[in-house]
Amino acid sequence: MTIRVAIADDHSLVRQGLRRYLDMADGIEVVGEASNGQELVDLVGDEQPDIALVDIRMPEMDGLEAARKIRESHPKTGVIMLTGIGEHLNEMTSPLYGADAHLDKPFELQALDAAVTRVLGARGF
Secondary structure (H helix, E strand, O other): OOEEEEEEOOOHHHHHHHHHHHHHOOOEEEEEEEOOHHHHHHHHHHHOOOEEEEEOOOOOOOHHHHHHHHHHHOOOOEEEEEEOOOOOOOOOOHHHHOOOEEEEOOOOHHHHHHHHHHHHHHOOO
């Protein structure tokens, strides 16, 4: 099975780094990148990924609003929020915003692997 992933972050360097890492992983296909929340919502609608990696702070529509819209329109897509220093989101509050998990930046790549595995397992993959 191939895990389909969408990446959303307003910093191109972060998107590129995540994409390079995920492209090297077996069984993962990056279906697209978005630089803001609206682009992500559109991308998820078009591509139906299994997982969306979502930065909280993005222009036009932040990651919290994008996660809420994804959860409403595409409930099969798992959402992993990427939070920066000082952004208060944790395992207790993540579900309130439509997220299945969160990672605090900077994070180790093994933490990303664990979050993807946990979210897919919770969604029955």
